[in-house]
Amino acid sequence: MTVYDALVAPFLEFAFMRRALVACLALALGCGPVGVLLVLRRMSLVGDAMSHAVLPGAAIGFLAAGLSLWAMSAGGFLAGLTVAVLAGLVSRATVQREDASFAAFYLISLAAGVLIVSLKGSNVDLMHVLFGTILAVDDAGLLLVAAIATVTLPALALLYRPLVVECFDPGFLRAVGGPGALGHLVFMVLVVLNLVGGFQALGTLMAVGLMMLPAAAARFWAERVWTLAAVAVAVAFGSGWGGLLLSYHLDLPSGPSIILVAGAVYLLSMAVGPVGSLRVRWFPGRHLEA
Amino acid sequence: MTALLRFDDLTLGYRRHPAVHHLSGAVREGSLTAVVGPNGAGKSTLLKAIVGTLKPLEGRIALDGIDRRDIAYLPQQAEVDRSFPIGVLDTVLLGHWRRVGVFGGIGRRRHEEALAALAAVGLAGFERRPIGALSAGQFQRVLFARMLLQDARLILLDEPFTAIDARTTADLLAVVRRWHGERRTVVAVLHDLEQVRAHFPETLLLAREPVAWGPSAEALGPANLLRARAMAEAWDDDAPACRRPPRSAA
Numbered sequence: 001m002t003v004y005d006a007l008v009a010p011f012l013e014f015a016f017m018r019r020a021l022v023a024c025l026a027l028a029l030g031c032g033p034v035g036v037l038l039v040l041r042r043m044s045l046v047g048d049a050m051s052h053a054v055l056p057g058a059a060i061g062f063l064a065a066g067l068s069l070w071a072m073s074a075g076g077f078l079a080g081l082t083v084a085v086l087a088g089l090v091s092r093a094t095v096q097r098e099d100a101s102f103a104a105f106y107l108i109s110l111a112a113g114v115l116i117v118s119l120k121g122s123n124v125d126l127m128h129v130l131f132g133t134i135l136a137v138d139d140a141g142l143l144l145v146a147a148i149a150t151v152t153l154p155a156l157a158l159l160y161r162p163l164v165v166e167c168f169d170p171g172f173l174r175a176v177g178g179p180g181a182l183g184h185l186v187f188m189v190l191v192v193l194n195l196v197g198g199f200q201a202l203g204t205l206m207a208v209g210l211m212m213l214p215a216a217a218a219r220f221w222a223e224r225v226w227t228l229a230a231v232a233v234a235v236a237f238g239s240g241w242g243g244l245l246l247s248y249h250l251d252l253p254s255g256p257s258i259i260l261v262a263g264a265v266y267l268l269s270m271a272v273g274p275v276g277s278l279r280v281r282w283f284p285g286r287h288l289e290a
Numbered sequence: 291m292t293a294l295l296r297f298d299d300l301t302l303g304y305r306r307h308p309a310v311h312h313l314s315g316a317v318r319e320g321s322l323t324a325v326v327g328p329n330g331a332g333k334s335t336l337l338k339a340i341v342g343t344l345k346p347l348e349g350r351i352a353l354d355g356i357d358r359r360d361i362a363y364l365p366q367q368a369e370v371d372r373s374f375p376i377g378v379l380d381t382v383l384l385g386h387w388r389r390v391g392v393f394g395g396i397g398r399r400r401h402e403e404a405l406a407a408l409a410a411v412g413l414a415g416f417e418r419r420p421i422g423a424l425s426a427g428q429f430q431r432v433l434f435a436r437m438l439l440q441d442a443r444l445i446l447l448d449e450p451f452t453a454i455d456a457r458t459t460a461d462l463l464a465v466v467r468r469w470h471g472e473r474r475t476v477v478a479v480l481h482d483l484e485q486v487r488a489h490f491p492e493t494l495l496l497a498r499e500p501v502a503w504g505p506s507a508e509a510l511g512p513a514n515l516l517r518a519r520a521m522a523e524a525w526d527d528d529a530p531a532c533r534r535p536p537r538s539a540a
Contacts, residue, residue: 040371040374040375158392161392161393165384165387167374168371168374168376168381169371169384170369171369171370172370172384172387174343175361175362176359176388176440177359178387178391178392179392222375224375224377
């Protein structure tokens with residue numbers, strides 16, 4: 001098998017592989033920068049919570065309209081947003097911190113989702129919602145992920161300054177009267193949107209992987225917010241490409257393959273990346289003069 | 291000699307327990323005031339109330355002719371994430387926020403102002419460093435450079451020189467004197483009494499109750515200091531409601 005056969009031919013030969021690759025590109029463009037900001041806001045696990053929170057909405061959409069992409073996506077989006085808003089409100093109105101209120105609401109949401117699916121659907125359907133099918137992405141699915149990426153990037157560009165300052169120095173942003181709360185709200189909407197985009201391709205449980213793993217890996221390669229985002233997009237797309245090939249050649253399910261490739265990139269980055277990795281810590285080189 | 295900031299029978303506290311008790315008085319425009327007192331005396335609480343993050347339990351704070359956004363505030367422990375991937379220059383440029391906001395461009399003039407501010411705090415040539423690579427003193431210099439750009443009329447500093455070495459303190463005190471020379475109003479919480487006597491013409495000595503407020507040499511006289519020390523940090527769970535009658539705002 002030549003390099004060409006291994007890395008390129010499957011995409012030229014099969015339309016479903018090309019669609020999946022394009023879907024990965026769109027997901028990478030949206031999820032990369034969103035994931036970087038989540039990590040910088042120390043909200044890595046909130047992404048995970050949100051991905052579970054999406055489930056009951058998707059399940060209700062599934063019950064109402066069958067395997068309809070739009071119904072499940074709209075339901076998932078509403079459920080995710082509801083959890084985000086409720087958790088935010090509880091943390092502002094009571095003494096509880098946002099991480100605890102997030103955990104409470106996403107667990108309620110997840111349990112409700114599993115209950116709804118098991119009441120009506122078969123286990124095959126549940127597997128479908130949980131683990132997605134990027135190899136079966138159709139035109140509508142491609143349009144959805146592309147539309148989400150198209151909304152995400154300009155929205156992040158417009159809100160870039162307050163979003164970055166709010167992670168870096170929230171007290172300063174409050175003191176100068178910057179739009180911290182508005183930025184946070186729009187950002188949570190973008191998180192939910194991108195998870196909904198990811199879940200039809202990768203499943204609710206895997207969608208967050210393409211958001212967090214590339215962002216976590218990027219921290220070992222870059223030292224500015226925008227370079228982190230660029231590295232995260234590259235890692236996410238590369239993982240999509242590699243994961244699709246892995247699943248094609250070895251006949252493995254595509255979603256977990258993509259996430260495991262991203263996981264491998266993360267472990268590699270942690271070991272040998274140029275910024276703060278194990279290599280830099282263990283073999284820093286001889287110290288400098290000044 | 292107009293008052294920029296006036297306290298009218300101000301009581302501040304947490305869960306109804308007072309941390310600043312019945313403070314009245316005014317900060318003149320262009321004055322340079324030190325706030326001195328033992329730990330728990332309500333110094334930081336007072337600054338928080340001035341910037342508006344803490345609501346008074348009683349009485350009020352009047353800002354005369356200035357907006358809350360004309361205030362630059364350096365908290366004791368800034369909520370800054372020092373590991374954040376941002377450079378020194380970008381941090382200083384944030385001082386332009388009031389003029390550039392969310393969408394405004396920086397442009398060459400503001401860029402040069404930021405470089406000048408960095409030079410003024412002794413950090414010329416540091417603009418490309420990530421803030422994670424700075425020492426505590428260097429980072430404090432960066433925050434002062436950012437305040438230089440903020441062009442604020444009222445500057446509040448909460449223990450700006452704690453854990454800062456002598457040379458950095460001297461350089462940053464020069465910045466404070468420059469603000470004073472520009473007729474900006476500066477209120478700083480400090481602990482070093484020699485420093486206060488040498489550089490700050492006025493002092494508010496606070497021990498929950500205001501002990502003295504006036505020229506530093508008098509306010510920091512031995513009798514006043516003794517009184518301030520005697521007012522112990524008291525938090526009585528069963529304290530009765532304060533019965534001092536609220537004065538009508540003068």
